[in-house]
Amino acid sequence: MTLDRPAPGYLWTTTEVAALRETYPAGGVKAAQEALRRPVGAIHAKARTLGLRAPKLGTTGLRFARKYPAHERIDQAIRDGYASATQRGDIQRLADSLGRPKWWVQKRAAALCLTRTTRLHVRPWSREELEVLHAYAACDLKVIAQKLRGAGFERTPTACAIQLKRRRIDRMDPDTWSAPDLAELLGVHARTVADWIDRRGLRATKRERGPHGVWMLKRRDVRAWIKSNPRYVDLRRVDQTWFMDLVLGGGA
Numbered sequence: 001m002t003l004d005r006p007a008p009g010y011l012w013t014t015t016e017v018a019a020l021r022e023t024y025p026a027g028g029v030k031a032a033q034e035a036l037r038r039p040v041g042a043i044h045a046k047a048r049t050l051g052l053r054a055p056k057l058g059t060t061g062l063r064f065a066r067k068y069p070a071h072e073r074i075d076q077a078i079r080d081g082y083a084s085a086t087q088r089g090d091i092q093r094l095a096d097s098l099g100r101p102k103w104w105v106q107k108r109a110a111a112l113c114l115t116r117t118t119r120l121h122v123r124p125w126s127r128e129e130l131e132v133l134h135a136y137a138a139c140d141l142k143v144i145a146q147k148l149r150g151a152g153f154e155r156t157p158t159a160c161a162i163q164l165k166r167r168r169i170d171r172m173d174p175d176t177w178s179a180p181d182l183a184e185l186l187g188v189h190a191r192t193v194a195d196w197i198d199r200r201g202l203r204a205t206k207r208e209r210g211p212h213g214v215w216m217l218k219r220r221d222v223r224a225w226i227k228s229n230p231r232y233v234d235l236r237r238v239d240q241t242w243f244m245d246l247v248l249g250g251g252a
Helices: 014-036 040-050 072-084 090-098 102-111 127-135 141-150 157-166 179-186 190-199 219-228 240-247
Strands: 176-178 205-207 214-218
Touching: 014 040, 072 090, 072 102, 090 102, 127 141, 127 157, 141 157, 176 179, 179 190, 179 214, 179 240, 190 214, 214 219, 219 240
Parallel strands: none
Antiparallel strands: 176 214, 205 214
16 A cells, blocks of 8 residues: 655554555565655655664666786786787787786786886987086976977876986076075964965965965065064064075075
8 A cells, every 4th residue: 555645744553654664675665665655855855763674675687897817928918918018009009918907907007016117228318418408496396397399309297207307407596596495594483474374465376285275485475574573573583594595695
C-alpha cells in the first residue's frame, strides 16, 4: 500500500514510521520512497534518527577503474623503449605497443627510475648563455627564457630553472626585498611593515607565492618613504651597513 504524499514539513505519523521500518532495511531509500512518497532527504534523515540501515548494494554491472598489472616482460620493454626513444611521440607509440595508457607507462617508468633526462641528449650550456642566465637570474623564468631567445638561444623556462638550481645561482634582487626581509633589515616585525603598506603609504607590489602571496618592495620606494617618514625608523635597530647604503643611494 502506498501512502499519500504529505505536505512539506508534515510530521511523521505512526503509520509512516512503521512503513519506513519495514521498507528501508529491506529495499533502501528507493523502496521506502515508493511506499511513503516522501523526499529522499527526509527519508534518510528519519532513518538515521530511527537507527535504520539500508542494505548494501551489489556491484554487478558497475564499472571500476581498470587495473594494469606489471610484470618483467612489460618492464623490460619500457626500459628498452626509454633507452631508444629520441623523438616526440616515441613514448605514446611504446604505450600503444604494450596495450597500456601513456600515463601508466610514464608512471611505471618513474618507478623503474627511468627519466627523460637519462635518455635524451641534453645540449650543454655555452658561456654566452650562462652570462645571460647570471645577468637576469633575479627575473621571472619566462623573462630569462625570452632574454636568451633575444640573444639567439632557445631554452625553456624549465631548463632555466634546472640550470639555476644546479649552479646554485643567487636569484635575490639586490634592489628588491620581501616584506619579511625588509622588516629584518629595519629591526621591526613583519606586521609593522604590512601596516606601513596598508596605512602609511609605503609602496609595494604583491607577488603570487603560496596561498596568500608576498609583498615586494623596491629600493627607490623604500628610500623615498623613509625620507618622508623618518619618525617610523629607529636607527638603533636597523642594519647599519645596509641602511647607510640605502640612504646614500648605493646600488640605485
